[in-house]
Amino acid sequence: MKGNVLDLAVAVVMGAAFGAVVDALVKNVLMPAISVLVGQPNFDNFLAVGPIKFGVLLTAIINFLLIAAAIYFVVIVPMNHMIARRNRKLGIKDEEAGEKVDPQIALLTEIRDSLKTRQN
Structure with a gap:
């Protein structure tokens, strides 16, 4: 039990650290590259109709897709x-990677199914 909790804790910490790396990649590399093409670093003022700002949603969607x-x-x-x-x-x-079944397990499964049908 302690090993599983420790593994989970390490995964959470590594996930947070990796999240920071991906966030930095998107904010400091990919979005500036898009701003060179489009002319703006974000789309917050794009498609603004009064207090409704569709550009903020567009920026969030683009950030999500980039991440x-x-x-x-x-x-x-x-x-x-x-893995390959x-x-x-x-x-x-490659086609067998997820489907390889031990022949002994297959035989035991067949025997179990046969015994079930005999009992009924």
């Missing part, structure tokens, strides 16, 4: 490559 893209290309894609490389070293084909 999602950063996480995908910085975490998910490299992790998938590492590990599976190749172990001799597991």
